[in-house]
Amino acid sequence: MTSALPTVIILGLAAFVALLLAQFRRSPPDNTKERLAASRALTITIGIQVLHFIEELATGFPAQFPAVFGLPAMSYTFFIAFNLAWIAIWVASIPGLQLGQAPTYFAAWFLAIAGMLSGIGHPLIAISSGGYFPGLVTSPFIGFAGAWLWRRLYAATAVRANKKNAEQVILK
DSSP, X not given: OGGGHHHHHHHHHHHHHHHHHHHHEEOOTTOHHHXXXXXXXXXXXXXXXXXXXXXXXXXXXXXXXXXXXXXXXXXXXXXXXXXXXXXXXXXXXXXXXXXXXXXXXXXXHHHHHHHHHHHXXXXXXXXXXXXXXTTTTTHHHHHHHHHHHHHXXXXXXXXXXXXXXXXXXXXX
């Protein structure tokens, strides 16, 4: 399991940021158009992530990524199960995103952040290793899709007013 540690740490940080965003940015009820745009962006980003996952799987990412950190290969079973589980979560979150259900935003923010990280990380590792690194071909696509999804999510949400902010607005 130590071979998955770099993945768990990197994606754990992404999940933490996604959790904060989902907690503090909510979709106002009248943002229907923006939520639909975000759900379309999520759907397309999921499709691109599936292609990225297939490239990583076909080219040895579970073995080569841990090797960057001097660790043994990650279990292919773990890698496949982890990715398929997240793909299922993202797909299941599409209707909730359209309806503005707060818990579904965590999954969408997480994909946006992870996609942008992939778009940056794969090319950097390829440059540092002096050649192709698994996932490199699709990484720019998932990076741009992640940034697009971020933008759509940002437009569909607003900072949630806490009680103090609400009181200040009422007093003005």
